[in-house]
Amino acid sequence: MALFATSELLLIRHAPADHGGRLCGRTDVPARLPEAGIAALRSLLAEVRQVRVSPALRCMQTAGALWPGQSLATDPRLWEQDFGTMDGTPVEGLPDLGPMPRAELARHAYPGGESFLQMAARVLPALEDLPEGPVAVVAHAGTVRAALGHALGDIAAGLSFEVEPLSLTRLRRHAGGWSIIQTNRAA
Numbered sequence: 001m002a003l004f005a006t007s008e009l010l011l012i013r014h015a016p017a018d019h020g021g022r023l024c025g026r027t028d029v030p031a032r033l034p035e036a037g038i039a040a041l042r043s044l045l046a047e048v049r050q051v052r053v054s055p056a057l058r059c060m061q062t063a064g065a066l067w068p069g070q071s072l073a074t075d076p077r078l079w080e081q082d083f084g085t086m087d088g089t090p091v092e093g094l095p096d097l098g099p100m101p102r103a104e105l106a107r108h109a110y111p112g113g114e115s116f117l118q119m120a121a122r123v124l125p126a127l128e129d130l131p132e133g134p135v136a137v138v139a140h141a142g143t144v145r146a147a148l149g150h151a152l153g154d155i156a157a158g159l160s161f162e163v164e165p166l167s168l169t170r171l172r173r174h175a176g177g178w179s180i181i182q183t184n185r186a187a
Contacts, residue, residue: 005172007173011170017165050133052078078139102160123147145161150178151178161184
């Protein structure tokens, strides 16, 4: 008996990024692959054969560890949000955007970058274009948040979710959209 339904989308955030305390949307940094977490998630996802991956190194390394030896299809639409001139900035040097109302935060873009809404407009067609599943997508926290907001019918609502590295979020595809099965399951 299959663990996952044929209509499921399995979103996996990449393993912890080796970012040195810096914001890394489009900065290509490697992942730190915790053996126990990878082994636990690999065991859970053993039946899944359809995998799509952000071309970011941290995502490719995570997917390669989860499905060793399997050919992995990348999709550039799955890249993390582009933080423009702030990409690579030490996290402690970033302005505090927390007081912004969620809808305003979703529209906010750093100079030369894209807003969460713009990123979601790029990512969501990639998720809608996926074949019947179960299909796993190894990508970024922003990708997972965009999918959750889409399922809720309010893209900005996705910003309310915290998404841990190497966590699993499960959605089910219906004729009328998506439903949320599970969020942020730690490996």
